[in-house]
Amino acid sequence: MTRFVLRRLLLVVPSLFGLLVLTFIMLRVLPNDPSAALAGENATPAQIAAIRKAYGFDEPIWKQFLIYLRQVAQADLGNSTNTGRPVSSDIARRLPATIELTFFALAFATIVGIPLGTLAAVWHNSAFDHIMRIVTVGGLAIAAFWFAIILQLVFAMDLEWLPLRGRLAVGTPEPARITGFFLVDSLLTGRLDLFWAALQHILMPALTLSLGGLASIARFTRAGVLDTLQKDFVGYAEAAGYRRSRIIWVYVLRNSVVAATTQIGLLFGALISSAVAVEAIFDWPGIGSYAVNAILTSDYKAILAVTLVVGVIYAIVNILVDITHALLDPRVAETL
Amino acid sequence: MLILKKFLRDVPAVLGFVIIVAVILVALVAPPLASVESVYDGNLMERLKPPSAEHWFGTDNLGRDIFARVMVGSQGALAVALAVVVIAIAIGVPAGLYAGYTSGWGSELVMRVTDVFLSVPQLILALAVAQLIGKGLESAMLALALTYWPFFCRTVFAETRRVRNTLFVDALEGIGASRWRILLVHVLPNVASPVIVRATIGMGFTILTTAVLGFLGIGATPPSPDWGLAISESREYLPDSWWAVTFPGLAILVTVLGFNLFGDGLRDLVDPRLRRSR
Amino acid sequence: MTAAATSVPASARAPAPALAIRDLSVVIDTDEGQAQILDHASLTLEAGSIHGVVGESGCGKSTLLKAILGVLPKRSRIAGGSIRLGSRDLVGLPGAAMQAQVRGRDIGFIPQDPFQALNPVFRIETQLMEQLATHGVAGAGRSDRRAMRAHLVSLLRDVQLPDAEEALARYPHQFSGGQRQRLLIAASLACAPGVVLADEPTTALDVTTQLQILKLLRDLAAERNLSMLFVTHDFGVVAQLCDWVTVMYAGQAVETGPVRAVLDDPKHPYTRLLLACHPDRAKELAGIPGAVPSPLRPPSGCRFHPRCPEAVPACSAARPPLARIGDGREVACVLYGAKGARA
Numbered sequence: 001m002t003r004f005v006l007r008r009l010l011l012v013v014p015s016l017f018g019l020l021v022l023t024f025i026m027l028r029v030l031p032n033d034p035s036a037a038l039a040g041e042n043a044t045p046a047q048i049a050a051i052r053k054a055y056g057f058d059e060p061i062w063k064q065f066l067i068y069l070r071q072v073a074q075a076d077l078g079n080s081t082n083t084g085r086p087v088s089s090d091i092a093r094r095l096p097a098t099i100e101l102t103f104f105a106l107a108f109a110t111i112v113g114i115p116l117g118t119l120a121a122v123w124h125n126s127a128f129d130h131i132m133r134i135v136t137v138g139g140l141a142i143a144a145f146w147f148a149i150i151l152q153l154v155f156a157m158d159l160e161w162l163p164l165r166g167r168l169a170v171g172t173p174e175p176a177r178i179t180g181f182f183l184v185d186s187l188l189t190g191r192l193d194l195f196w197a198a199l200q201h202i203l204m205p206a207l208t209l210s211l212g213g214l215a216s217i218a219r220f221t222r223a224g225v226l227d228t229l230q231k232d233f234v235g236y237a238e239a240a241g242y243r244r245s246r247i248i249w250v251y252v253l254r255n256s257v258v259a260a261t262t263q264i265g266l267l268f269g270a271l272i273s274s275a276v277a278v279e280a281i282f283d284w285p286g287i288g289s290y291a292v293n294a295i296l297t298s299d300y301k302a303i304l305a306v307t308l309v310v311g312v313i314y315a316i317v318n319i320l321v322d323i324t325h326a327l328l329d330p331r332v333a334e335t336l
Numbered sequence: 337m338l339i340l341k342k343f344l345r346d347v348p349a350v351l352g353f354v355i356i357v358a359v360i361l362v363a364l365v366a367p368p369l370a371s372v373e374s375v376y377d378g379n380l381m382e383r384l385k386p387p388s389a390e391h392w393f394g395t396d397n398l399g400r401d402i403f404a405r406v407m408v409g410s411q412g413a414l415a416v417a418l419a420v421v422v423i424a425i426a427i428g429v430p431a432g433l434y435a436g437y438t439s440g441w442g443s444e445l446v447m448r449v450t451d452v453f454l455s456v457p458q459l460i461l462a463l464a465v466a467q468l469i470g471k472g473l474e475s476a477m478l479a480l481a482l483t484y485w486p487f488f489c490r491t492v493f494a495e496t497r498r499v500r501n502t503l504f505v506d507a508l509e510g511i512g513a514s515r516w517r518i519l520l521v522h523v524l525p526n527v528a529s530p531v532i533v534r535a536t537i538g539m540g541f542t543i544l545t546t547a548v549l550g551f552l553g554i555g556a557t558p559p560s561p562d563w564g565l566a567i568s569e570s571r572e573y574l575p576d577s578w579w580a581v582t583f584p585g586l587a588i589l590v591t592v593l594g595f596n597l598f599g600d601g602l603r604d605l606v607d608p609r610l611r612r613s614r
Numbered sequence: 615m616t617a618a619a620t621s622v623p624a625s626a627r628a629p630a631p632a633l634a635i636r637d638l639s640v641v642i643d644t645d646e647g648q649a650q651i652l653d654h655a656s657l658t659l660e661a662g663s664i665h666g667v668v669g670e671s672g673c674g675k676s677t678l679l680k681a682i683l684g685v686l687p688k689r690s691r692i693a694g695g696s697i698r699l700g701s702r703d704l705v706g707l708p709g710a711a712m713q714a715q716v717r718g719r720d721i722g723f724i725p726q727d728p729f730q731a732l733n734p735v736f737r738i739e740t741q742l743m744e745q746l747a748t749h750g751v752a753g754a755g756r757s758d759r760r761a762m763r764a765h766l767v768s769l770l771r772d773v774q775l776p777d778a779e780e781a782l783a784r785y786p787h788q789f790s791g792g793q794r795q796r797l798l799i800a801a802s803l804a805c806a807p808g809v810v811l812a813d814e815p816t817t818a819l820d821v822t823t824q825l826q827i828l829k830l831l832r833d834l835a836a837e838r839n840l841s842m843l844f845v846t847h848d849f850g851v852v853a854q855l856c857d858w859v860t861v862m863y864a865g866q867a868v869e870t871g872p873v874r875a876v877l878d879d880p881k882h883p884y885t886r887l888l889l890a891c892h893p894d895r896a897k898e899l900a901g902i903p904g905a906v907p908s909p910l911r912p913p914s915g916c917r918f919h920p921r922c923p924e925a926v927p928a929c930s931a932a933r934p935p936l937a938r939i940g941d942g943r944e945v946a947c948v949l950y951g952a953k954g955a956r957a
Contacts, residue, residue: 018452026468133348137600141592143544145551146567146585149574157575232730238685239725240801241718242744251733258735273459277548292552295463307464311456329735330785 001326008322012315019311024068027304028057072308078301082293087305091287095309096180097167098279098286102271104183104206109213110264114257116214117221122248124226132218139215145277148208152281155204163201165283172197205282209274213267220263224256231255258329265321269314339605349601355594363414366407375404376559384577394579396570402580405561406587412562413591416477416555417542421535423481428488429531433519435489436496447493453486459545466554476555480542491534495527529606536602540595547588563588630700632809632841633659633682638695638705640674640681640865642909649909651677653865653917654695656936657843659809664835664842666856666873668849668888672906674865675845676726679811682843683723684712699809719749722802724812728794728819732786738797739782742766745804769800773830792823799830803838810835812844816851828855849892853877858942861885864907864917867936871943881945883922916947924949 043051052058059067071077077087120132156164163169167182175185175194183202186194228234229252237247272288279288287306294302344350378399387394393402435446453461458480465479499522508518549555550564558565563584570580640652652674659665667675680686682697682704697704699720707716717723725731733741746762763782770778773796786794795815802810812831816824832855835842844856852859852873859876861869861884869882880886887902889895904921907913913920919929928948936944 014448015451015455018448019455022452023464026464130347133600134351134597137348137596138589138593141540141544141589141596143547143551143564143567143585143588143592145548145564146581146588149567149571149581150585153575153578153581232725232727233733235685236723236725236731236798237733237744239680239683239717239723240745241713241716241748243713243748246744246748251736254735255733269457273457276459276463277551280552291460291463295467296553298467300467303464303467307456307460310460314455314457330787 004326005323008319012319016312016315019308020069020072021065023304023308024065027300028064028068077305077308080294080299080302082297082299082302087302090290090302091305091309094285094287094290097284098272098275098288100181100183101202101205101209101279101284101286102268102275104202105209105271106213106264106268108206109210109217109267113214113217114221114253114260117218118225118248118253118256120218120222121225121229129222132222136215136218139211139218142211144208144212144274145281147211148204148278148281151204151208162204165281167201167285168194168197169201205278205284208282209271209278212274213271216267216270217260217264221256221260224260225252228252228255254328258325261321261325261328265318268317272310272313343601343605346601346604348597349604352594352597352599352601355590356598359410359591359594360414362407363411366404367411375400375408375561384573384580386577387579393583394577396566396580397573397577402566402583405566406563406583409561409563409566409584409587410591412556412560413543413546413588414539416473416546417539420477420480420484420542420546421538423478424484424538425488425531425535427481428485429492429527431485432489432492433496433523433527436493437500437515437519437523446489450486450489450493453483454490458483459548462545462549463554466549471554471557473556473560476546476549480545480549484538484542487534487538488531491530492527495530496523499523499526533599533603533606536595536599540592540599543588543595544592629661631658632661632699633657633843634696634698635659635678635682636696636698638678638681638697639693640677640686640690641693642687642690644689644910647910650693650912651690651865651909652681653912654933654935655862655865655867656695657860657867657870659841659843660858661841662835662839663857664832664844664855665858665860666852667843667845667860667862668847668852669862670847670888670906672864672909673862675862676813677865678862679723679813679843679845682811683717683721684709685717714749718745718807719805720807720809722805722807722810724795724798724802724810724815726813726815726817728791728798728815731798732794734786736785737782738784738786739763739766742769742782742797742801742804745801749805766800766804769804770797772803772834773797773800775800791819792827795819795823795827796830799827799834803834803840806838808839808841810840810842812842814846817846817848824851825854831855849877849889850894861888864912865909866917866933866946868916868918868946869944870936871941875941875943881939881943881950882947883924883949884918887923 057064075088077091079085080087080090083090116132120129123129152164155162168174172194175182175191175198176189178185178188182198183195186192186198225248234247234252237251238244242251275286276288276291278284279286280292283289287309291303291306293299294306378395380399382391382395383397383399385391385395391401391403393406396402396405431446431450435443435450461483462476462479465482466475469475469478504522508522509515546555547562547564547567550562551568553565553568556562556565558569566584567581570577570584573580635655635657637654637656638652639650639654642649642651655674655678657665657667657678667678669675677686677690681692684704684707686692692705695705699716704712704716732738743759743762743766746765766782767778770781775781775793775796781789781793781797786797789797798815815831816827819827828851831842831844834840844852846852856873859871859873860867861876861882863884869876869880869885876885877889880889884902891901902921907917907920913930915928915930915932916922916934919925922929926948934946934948936946937950938944939950
């Protein structure tokens, strides 16, 4: 098993390297005057010259790349032209908010999506199945940002059941920063009032974010279960007299879910993409809204830093997913 | 004709097809029909009026008829999506064919590049690319195409490899058939179906992403009746003028739904093996 | 039913048959119409005997087993006939009762492909235990895990699987084909059924392993006084293992009798041709001219008549029923109806 993990880690290196090359090209090579782009719109000639020196724009490309690599390794991704602070610290501060949101959304999508998809497969071609198909395809067709606005309209503005924006109401002190996840930290410090507030705030953004994911999960669970139901061992289980509920919810589900775990990794990337728009709408202080602000203010370094960070997160998630896959299906651990 | 019969039994897919046809019709018919005033020049006396017999979808903050704007907006949505998909195919399919058919250094390089592009979620990459090329609709299109071609490349690569590895291709090369002929006559037909399926689903996906970019202010610019842009512009007039936000969003929903349903149906029809998320 | 009992050439009064199938018909709805997979098939499984069911692919022998267990695929159903297990008619027994009482408990099942029948992501113990937990086993309550586990271990020993304890903790892919088949045999006997249905369990194995499995089955059947229905396409296997044999063609049962009698002196033209083609007997490679008919448009009457060298006009008029011709033998052929057997 450890060998599998090690080999899997090794596989990710070329992609990450490629990502570094790509961001390097976009950041330092392609712009007409990279040092000006990096210095920002209001930089003085002296500042631009200083940057040119520090980043080695007069040097050959491969040297520039090495400088870039060194900077990335030291988490020196430049200063944001927006906030004036180092981009890496901006991102570090905002990352937990995005992760908490994405995780919550994914958990909800999984818990609701898998049973729905399984039932749709078991009741193949029934009315439930047809409705599910249209609903899930519809879920993938809804623009997340639009759905978010509609939710805000109904639940925050009209009914006033849920707060309109943010992680906590303005003026509320944040829970002590242990993990950075408000839901967790508030429980850890025993502040149930904060937990409740944070929960109310995360509900709409998470629901919006989970929509596409839920639809996706329901769809490929359905496909996976339909596939598994054709397999010989299901026919055998039936002939051998297992109870139908056990066959479906224990034996078939486990086989189908095994294949689904790899799909969930891809889903994570889609969720992060959606998080950009969702965070912007709900004023959620994560890296998604950070990216939106960055692009609207031409904060070049921030955008590319976010790209790099998201790419790394994506790679990590994929590795975790593969490891989980190997744990669930013992045959996988012996491949690779 | 058995295929047609089979397709017609797939009700959601037929529904999707009907929707797509309807949207295309609207895109073709609406612009000449809608008057310039209703789309671009608004009657400020009529601003933010709710849906009525005169203005079916109401008016927006500049007094423009939302129904006309939504209808005309379909043109932009379809055109942009089509352009993006075509460019993505133009880059991705040859790349995939090359990488799938050969197996040397070049093939590896292409697939590694594909992996890199796929290692970052599409929207994020599109944002970064748009940043590079500058804002505006054209750059948004280019950004989306540059982030979508890897999907085509991967699909074509897999199919090409599969066909190439079958014995009959070796036999063909053995009797001296030229590479081009093999690609054209044998590989391409096999590759065409997955590409068409992915293109259809890609249309839906691109319309959605274009709307997001429009909403964020990176894609279409005012006074374009782009659906995403319309939602963004109308947002500040909530909760009172709910119609300005609702109808463009519904338009997006219905259009993308149509493409997705149809694409799914195509996928089932063309290759049940591809039935990953039916 | 009772006639079959008296025709067994044994001295004492024979016990009631374990399974009595009469005029079983199974149809399947396809896009191109309704296909009749089984056409009034009849078969009697004597208590304590091993009864082979032979036929080419598509003759309906697997469908027969599925019909008995009530696990016919979607769009197919029993269109007539009866399947008597003891005093109950399984045709018409609701699904819940089939699952709770018959499948796995009164009737055990050994599947064809040992490589696909076991769920790859679960341990052997989990899967075998499922059987016991669902039906319970005599002598141990359903929740007595230790007793059940001990029962499983002794079962694995009975099928001669080495390292029974360890085997339980392993996954299916860690066993060879022959070992997996033994596991499946053990599973079929877990709840001590009286009847066992075997669907060509040795087809996917190599010849040496085949022989071992056949011997194992014979010994187990004798030890536990099992009544076994053994489906196969191989007459050689029938000769080695079975006491009785039924030959099927295109969904119809055409001949039945004690194995030795049928093999030495086949009556039905199809049986004769089939045996003549067998590599052990044929002097040259030959087949039966013609092809197995499609179940969508079967020939009328006796389905073999288009290919039969001894066909007469009466063959296509009506399906000849299985007629007794003495010594426990039955033939479905107009050529023998005249020999004075009761219909």
